[in-house]
Amino acid sequence: MKIKAYGIKEEGGKAEPFYYERSVGENEVRIKILYCSIARGDVQFISNDWGDTKYPLVPGHEIVGTVEETGSGVTALKAGDLVGVGYQQEACFACECCKAGNEQFCTQQKVIGVHCYGGLAEHIVVDNRFAFKLSPALHSAKSVPLLSSGLTVYTGIVKAQLPANSVVGVLGAGGLGQLAIQFLHKMGHKVYAFSHSLEKKEMINQLGAEFILSSSPGNLSELDKKFDFIISTLNVEYDLDAFLKILKPQGKFCVVASPLKKQSISIGLLYDYAQRTIYGNYVGSRKDMVEMLDFAARHNIESMVDVMSFSEMNEAIEKVRTGEVKIRLVLKNQE
Amino acid sequence: MKIKAYGIKEEGGKAEPFYYERSVGENEVRIKILYCSIARGDVQFISNDWGDTKYPLVPGHEIVGTVEETGSGVTALKAGDLVGVGYQQEACFACECCKAGNEQFCTQQKVIGVHCYGGLAEHIVVDNRFAFKLSPALHSAKSVPLLSSGLTVYTGIVKAQLPANSVVGVLGAGGLGQLAIQFLHKMGHKVYAFSHSLEKKEMINQLGAEFILSSSPGNLSELDKKFDFIISTLNVEYDLDAFLKILKPQGKFCVVASPLKKQSISIGLLYDYAQRTIYGNYVGSRKDMVEMLDFAARHNIESMVDVMSFSEMNEAIEKVRTGEVKIRLVLKNQE
Known part of the structure; x- marks a missing residue:
C-alpha cells in the first residue's frame, strides 16, 4: 500500500507530503495513526544536530493509533485494536540481546524515525510485537509521551x-x-x-x-x-x-x-x-513497556501536553525548536 | 599497656619508635603483629598528598598477627589465634549502615592508620569483630595484601x-x-x-x-x-x-x-x-571479608610480594615512594 507520510527532504526543510510503498509482512500490523508526538530529540534529528541524519526523514516515534490490517502470522492483535508504538519498528528476535528479552539493544533493530519512516504520517507498519494494546484509560493525547519518554x-x-x-x-x-x-x-x-x-x-x-x-x-x-x-x-x-x-x-x-x-x-x-x-537507561524492553503502561493506567500518570493538529505540524516543529512550548507537544491526526 | 609503634612525626619525617598507651576494651583484642604491608596509599598518606594527614602517624592497615589478650566480652577469639586485620579498627554497630551489615560505610568508623595508630607496630588493639581468623593456608606474607586490596x-x-x-x-x-x-x-x-x-x-x-x-x-x-x-x-x-x-x-x-x-x-x-x-567499591563488609578469605584459601590466591624486615622499614617506605619495588611490599616483624 502507498502510505502518505510527512517528510523532511533536506536539512532545514519543512515537513511536506511524502509517499512510500509498504506492505504488511507476516508478523506485522498496519496502524492508522491518531496521535504522534514531536519531541526535542525529533527536532534535533530533523536539524541534523548529530550529523548522521539521512533525508528524506519522517520524524515521530511516540504513536497512538488503531490497527487496520494484520499479517498472516499475527494473533495477538486484530483490526480495530487501540495500540501504542514507541521507538522500535522491528528487531531480529534471534541475537543474544533479543533472546534475553532486551530487544532495545538489538544491533539489527529499526528505530522509528531513524532507520525507517516515522509516525508523522497517516499510517505506519510495525512488527506486531512492538504495537502495544492500550487500555481505554490511556486513550488520550496525554498518554502519547508514555510510549518513549515514559x-x-x-x-x-x-x-x-x-x-x-x-x-x-x-x-x-x-x-x-x-x-x-x-x-x-x-x-x-x-x-x-x-x-x-x-x-x-x-x-x-x-x-x-x-x-x-x-x-x-x-x-x-x-x-x-x-x-x-x-x-x-x-x-x-x-x-x-x-x-x-x-x-x-x-x-x-x-x-x-x-x-x-x-x-x-x-x-x-x-x-x-x-x-x-x-x-x-535506554528506552526499555517489551516487558517493561507492558508493565509501564499498566502502572500508568492504574495510577493516572499522564504527560502535560499541548495538542496541535497534523495540519499545523510545521508550526509545531518550530515551537519545539525555539523552546516556545514548555511542555510536551502532541499532534492529532484529524483526517 | 604501653604499645611500641613506629611513627612519622612530621611531613617528610622517618618512621621511628613511638609509644602510646592503649588498654583492651570489653569487645577488643590485642594482637602481636607478625606482618604489616606498606602500600602506595600509605606512602601517599605519609607524604600528606591529600593534605589531611595528622601527625604523628603510624601507617599500615593490612596486618597479620596472633591474639594476645581478649576483652571480657569476646567469645569468638582466644589468645594464640592467628588473625588478619584490614582497614577498620572499630565501627559504631548502631547506625543504618552498620545495622545493614555495611560497617565499611559507618561515619563513626576508625580507619587504621588514618583515625588511629596503625600496623607498623609491635601490637595493635582492635574490635574483635574486625580481627578475622586466618586459615593456616593463609599464614604467609603473601596473604597480607588480601586484607585490604584483596x-x-x-x-x-x-x-x-x-x-x-x-x-x-x-x-x-x-x-x-x-x-x-x-x-x-x-x-x-x-x-x-x-x-x-x-x-x-x-x-x-x-x-x-x-x-x-x-x-x-x-x-x-x-x-x-x-x-x-x-x-x-x-x-x-x-x-x-x-x-x-x-x-x-x-x-x-x-x-x-x-x-x-x-x-x-x-x-x-x-x-x-x-x-x-x-x-x-570501597573495601567490603565483614561478611565479604570472611567470604574472600575462604575463597582465597581454597583457590591459593596470593599476592606477589617482596618481604623486608621491620628493621628496614624506612628503606621499604622509600622503595614504595620511588616506585623501585614493582610488587606489593610486606614487612615482617622479627622481634
Missing part, C-alpha cells in the same frame, strides 16, 4: 530496585522529569525535584515532589548523603560531582539524557567510603 | 553479580590488578588484563589472563561491546570512554582506584543503545 524513565527507575520509602531526586522537570516525578511518587517514594526554574515549583508540587531550586548555592550541601536514588533528565551541563555527593553510600544515579559535551567527574566519589553507582 | 577487588567483583563464563577485563596489573585477575580467573571467567607494560605479559598469563597492550592504538576498537565487566585499578589518567565502548549493553565498570584529577566521560555511552553501569 518507558525510558520508568525502566530507569525500576532498574534501581529501590527499597520502599526511598528518598529520591529528579533532575530537570521537563517532559522526562515530569513523568519521572509521577512514577516515583506513585511508587510511594519521597520525591525531590531539582530545577533552575522557580516558576515550576507549583507544577512540581502538584505532581508529587518537593521543589529544590538547584541554582541556589548551599542547597545541595545540606542534603549530603541523603538520597537513595537520583534520575537525571538534564541535557545541559551540570555539576555531576555535587549530585554524587548527596547520594547515600550505596546510592544510585540514573542518566536518561545528557549534554552533548563530555562531563567531568571525580571518580573517587564513587568509591570513597561509598559504593555509588551511575548507570544509563 | 577485599576491595573481591567485593567489587562480587557486587557485579556476573553470570558464569563472563568476559571480563582488568585495567592495571599492580597489587590490586594481580589479585583481581586471580579472583576472576578462579571464578571461571574469561579474563583479559590491560597494561601498558609489555614486560608484565608473562606474569599476567601465569595469573590466568590474556594480556592486552593498552597503549597500542586500535586494540580496543576490535573489542567493541565484548565485555560483561571491567574493573579498573588504575590511579593514572586513562580514556574512560574507550573502555565504556567495549562493554556490552548491560555491562558493568567497577572502579576501585582513580587518578586524583577529574576524569571526563561521555555520559551518552551509558545509555545510548545500552544500559551500562559504572560503580565504585
Whole structure:
C-alpha cells in the first residue's frame, strides 16, 4: 500500500507530503495513526544536530493509533485494536540481546524515525510485537509521551530496585522529569525535584515532589548523603560531582539524557567510603513497556501536553525548536 | 599497656619508635603483629598528598598477627589465634549502615592508620569483630595484601553479580590488578588484563589472563561491546570512554582506584543503545571479608610480594615512594 507520510527532504526543510510503498509482512500490523508526538530529540534529528541524519526523514516515534490490517502470522492483535508504538519498528528476535528479552539493544533493530519512516504520517507498519494494546484509560493525547519518554524513565527507575520509602531526586522537570516525578511518587517514594526554574515549583508540587531550586548555592550541601536514588533528565551541563555527593553510600544515579559535551567527574566519589553507582537507561524492553503502561493506567500518570493538529505540524516543529512550548507537544491526526 | 609503634612525626619525617598507651576494651583484642604491608596509599598518606594527614602517624592497615589478650566480652577469639586485620579498627554497630551489615560505610568508623595508630607496630588493639581468623593456608606474607586490596577487588567483583563464563577485563596489573585477575580467573571467567607494560605479559598469563597492550592504538576498537565487566585499578589518567565502548549493553565498570584529577566521560555511552553501569567499591563488609578469605584459601590466591624486615622499614617506605619495588611490599616483624 502507498502510505502518505510527512517528510523532511533536506536539512532545514519543512515537513511536506511524502509517499512510500509498504506492505504488511507476516508478523506485522498496519496502524492508522491518531496521535504522534514531536519531541526535542525529533527536532534535533530533523536539524541534523548529530550529523548522521539521512533525508528524506519522517520524524515521530511516540504513536497512538488503531490497527487496520494484520499479517498472516499475527494473533495477538486484530483490526480495530487501540495500540501504542514507541521507538522500535522491528528487531531480529534471534541475537543474544533479543533472546534475553532486551530487544532495545538489538544491533539489527529499526528505530522509528531513524532507520525507517516515522509516525508523522497517516499510517505506519510495525512488527506486531512492538504495537502495544492500550487500555481505554490511556486513550488520550496525554498518554502519547508514555510510549518513549515514559518507558525510558520508568525502566530507569525500576532498574534501581529501590527499597520502599526511598528518598529520591529528579533532575530537570521537563517532559522526562515530569513523568519521572509521577512514577516515583506513585511508587510511594519521597520525591525531590531539582530545577533552575522557580516558576515550576507549583507544577512540581502538584505532581508529587518537593521543589529544590538547584541554582541556589548551599542547597545541595545540606542534603549530603541523603538520597537513595537520583534520575537525571538534564541535557545541559551540570555539576555531576555535587549530585554524587548527596547520594547515600550505596546510592544510585540514573542518566536518561545528557549534554552533548563530555562531563567531568571525580571518580573517587564513587568509591570513597561509598559504593555509588551511575548507570544509563535506554528506552526499555517489551516487558517493561507492558508493565509501564499498566502502572500508568492504574495510577493516572499522564504527560502535560499541548495538542496541535497534523495540519499545523510545521508550526509545531518550530515551537519545539525555539523552546516556545514548555511542555510536551502532541499532534492529532484529524483526517 | 604501653604499645611500641613506629611513627612519622612530621611531613617528610622517618618512621621511628613511638609509644602510646592503649588498654583492651570489653569487645577488643590485642594482637602481636607478625606482618604489616606498606602500600602506595600509605606512602601517599605519609607524604600528606591529600593534605589531611595528622601527625604523628603510624601507617599500615593490612596486618597479620596472633591474639594476645581478649576483652571480657569476646567469645569468638582466644589468645594464640592467628588473625588478619584490614582497614577498620572499630565501627559504631548502631547506625543504618552498620545495622545493614555495611560497617565499611559507618561515619563513626576508625580507619587504621588514618583515625588511629596503625600496623607498623609491635601490637595493635582492635574490635574483635574486625580481627578475622586466618586459615593456616593463609599464614604467609603473601596473604597480607588480601586484607585490604584483596577485599576491595573481591567485593567489587562480587557486587557485579556476573553470570558464569563472563568476559571480563582488568585495567592495571599492580597489587590490586594481580589479585583481581586471580579472583576472576578462579571464578571461571574469561579474563583479559590491560597494561601498558609489555614486560608484565608473562606474569599476567601465569595469573590466568590474556594480556592486552593498552597503549597500542586500535586494540580496543576490535573489542567493541565484548565485555560483561571491567574493573579498573588504575590511579593514572586513562580514556574512560574507550573502555565504556567495549562493554556490552548491560555491562558493568567497577572502579576501585582513580587518578586524583577529574576524569571526563561521555555520559551518552551509558545509555545510548545500552544500559551500562559504572560503580565504585570501597573495601567490603565483614561478611565479604570472611567470604574472600575462604575463597582465597581454597583457590591459593596470593599476592606477589617482596618481604623486608621491620628493621628496614624506612628503606621499604622509600622503595614504595620511588616506585623501585614493582610488587606489593610486606614487612615482617622479627622481634
